[in-house]
Amino acid sequence: MRRKIPSTQALLCFDAAARHESYTRAAQELVLTQSAVSRQVTLLEDFLGLKLFRRTRHGVALTPAGVDYARQVGQRLDGLERDTLDTMTRQGTGGHLTLAAVPTFATHWLIPRLATLAQRHPDITVHIDTRTRPFLFADTAFDAALYTGTPEQVRNWPGTRADKLLDEEVVPVCSPQLMAGRTHLTPKALAQLPLLQQSTRPEGWRQWFDAMGVSAPNALGGPRYELFSMLAVAATHHLGVALMPRLLIAGELARGELVVACPKALRGTRSYYLITPDVGHAPEVLTRFRTWVQEQALLSTR
Structure with missing residues (x-):
């Protein structure tokens, strides 16, 4: 089945124009002419059947629909860029993980131990962003989360598997x-x-x-x-x-x-957990990371 997705060029032009709210500045960023950016945005609006920009005395401004669509497009273009860079650097081997982590635990406990992960699995790349509250994995690019919370909070995180690491x-x-x-x-x-x-x-x-x-x-x-x-x-x-x-x-x-x-x-009533999507078969890179981080947690309690 053919996907109902606009052209990448149209999305790139729209993303740049939305960030700058200017066709001129978007054209400068993309090394295109202003008319080329305007044409791509018009094609995108025709494809969607709605207006993404409105004309102002100073140029263009996003419509309410444009604001919402720009947020979604920006997130997906960022994810596509990350996946592309990961594939280029990986060259077909190993894998990468994108972790959401509570910041102090990531800074003071996880990152100082990552050298041992690199020694054991040099083909695994770990990206870390901070998150302090539960989220839906389906709405993000995260593969796993390092989270601190109570057992009740962990049980109420839908669609996930929780492996306790440390009290x-x-x-x-x-x-x-x-x-x-x-x-x-x-x-x-x-x-x-x-x-x-x-x-x-x-x-x-x-x-x-x-x-x-x-x-x-x-x-x-x-x-x-x-x-x-x-x-x-x-x-x-x-x-x-x-x-x-x-x-x-x-x-x-x-x-x-x-x-x-x-x-x-x-x-305390809280513990530190590795939270992962509750799927039938986890990717090998996630399985290897889970084994490693559980070993590190056990070592830190001795």
Whole structure:
């Protein structure tokens, strides 16, 4: 069956014109004449049976239908370009994976271990983008996701398979300067210090103090940061005490930039998972990556 798809040239001209909202600038980008761009857009509008641009005193502007179509076309052209580059560099062997990952886990845990993946599977290329919330794999170019969440959140992610990698254990950390020569602080003493908050986990400190049996009126107060990496940097600069998963700050602890302020850790309700589409037969490259990342998770708990 013949696909009902416009010509690639028409889509490229429309994409450039939509980004610039200018036929002239689109023509400059594509090394075409303005009339050639205009002609391709007209052909595309005729193919679709609707107007994508409207004339203005300053040139052209997208119609509501044009805005929606431009977003869809742009995403698919980006994906097609990525697939083309991957095929060119792969030269028929190996494979590539596009991962969605929570940013701090990707930066502090996954990326430092990728050298071992390259040694074992030099033909696998891994691309990483950040995502912090569930999504539909069918609507994206992602092959898998490294995600942190509760068991309930994972169960409610439709159409996926979840392989648990690591449980999360949080511990209070701060800069050595904030300790003022002390080896550790009691939970009661911690309650008197500035507490750094993660905006996506506003109850974190309250849960920790409750588990320690300590009253902490300021458990919900203090500056808020979205990412654990931001919390770590704030803590190293003496801004307060951060409640951090130990596995995400191994480097800072080893270098002495952060110290454990109180050794009493709390097992969190969240874990780290490899999330993949629930299909009958996974691609070989995904199977090899799953085996490798599960081995790395096991090694990191020893």
